[in-house]
Amino acid sequence: MNIHPKQFKGGIHPADGKELSSAGDIREAPLLEKYMLVAQQNIGAPPKVIVNKGDTVKKGQLVAEAAGFVSVPLHAPTSGTVGEILDIPGANGAPVSAIEILSDGRDEWYEAMTPYPDWKNVDRELLSARIRDAGIVGMGGASFPTHVKLSPPPEKTIDTLIVNGSECEPYLTADDRLMRESPEKILTGAAITAKILKVSRILVGVEENKPEAIEALKKHADKNTEIVPLHVRYPQGGEKQLIYALTGRKVVAGGLPMDVGCVVQNVGTLAAICDAVVEGRPLIERVVTVTGEPVKEPGNFRLRLGTPVRKALEFAGGIKAPVAKLVLGGPMMGFAQSSLDVTVSKNTSGILLLGPESVFQYESGPCLSCGRCVVACPMGLLVSTLSKVCENERYDLAEENYVTSCLECGICTYVCPAGRPNVQHFRRAKAEINARNRKNK
Ligand code: SF4
Ligand code: SF4
Structure with missing residues (x-):
């Protein structure tokens, strides 16, 4: 395997714990009786809730509409009835507004969006509108509305789509499993994105510790798409670090990837784009790594938005050892949680439990100027x-x-x-x- 020679400065290589969850296939989660859908799951303006208590909804039906350009709609994760609209614990600790969806057990789709299996013959504007209408945001953690990222100002010339498959956060393996199991979907999402941006060069960066993912992607890549193995170094998946590693271009302080002709998309986002365009399906679920030493059967799960963390842990067999910390995301960039009632959102890449041996308890002291x-x-x-x-x-x-x-x-x-x-x-x-x-x- 040829490793790309460029490497960003700094970074570390912590013990990654990925072996806990990377081995098995992505598991489907059983249908729940109730989902608690956080109303705002995007950076920008909160969408406007358009349902009331007692309304019936189908799976994929709009429950909140976008409130401006930098905003996306939200859709029901299953069919059923709208329950309470109430405050629940949010991922950053503050209470957030959520819509309760009570399942009717039928899980019936609301067929509102026309599938575009022939997307190559569909206008770029229609494709971009579909990505917005499907409620797609950056699923690597940023939650920035994807259609906005795909609308750079006319003075910015984009020549390269960068696909982020590095998944450098310790413990997380959701992107790894998605690349191994659905490489065609990711590459189709990349080709749709490249068409919208009018670029013909696609670079897919994957850390070399994911050889199965690299091989799976290589098997399906076309002549415009290069699969590039990268050094294992955290934070390889940072946009600026990834762009430098793949192109040698430097984004200056305060600058954006588009300033150096690049747009970066995470592999999960691209799979969601494929579903939205080719199948006409809005974003109502995502792959989440449920892991950590205290988890009985760690692995990756396809979880619907609004799934409570306590249910996700049940799907993973429950807990077998003392827990010192619950984190949404990975141990480096994730957020510690104080409640098991927090729910899965569009940017929830992982649910991580850390035991006492993994959580350092020490006093903060004065700076030693060690550098x-x-x-x-x-x-x-x-x-x-x-x-x-x-x-x-x-x-x-x-x-x-x-x-x-x-x-x-x-x-x-x-x-x-x-x-x-x-x-x-x-x-x-x-x-x-x-x-x-x-x-x-
Ligand atoms: S958290 Fe910020 S200041 Fe600290 S190492 Fe990362 S980029 Fe640098
Ligand atoms: S002691 Fe000071 S210089 Fe050393 S790592 Fe901590 S903050 Fe940085």
């Missing part, structure tokens, strides 16, 4: 300086030192011998700076 964080930061930031100014809530100085370029990859917290909560400081600083900028607009 480990600076060496490892993939964005080349002066992390130790940022750590101190953020601790003192000097967000003006944090902005001057490019805290807004922080990927929130968590490496600087992972490597810090003083146990400093660096990424937590930077998340807060970014939120404060964003809030201030919104206020000043």
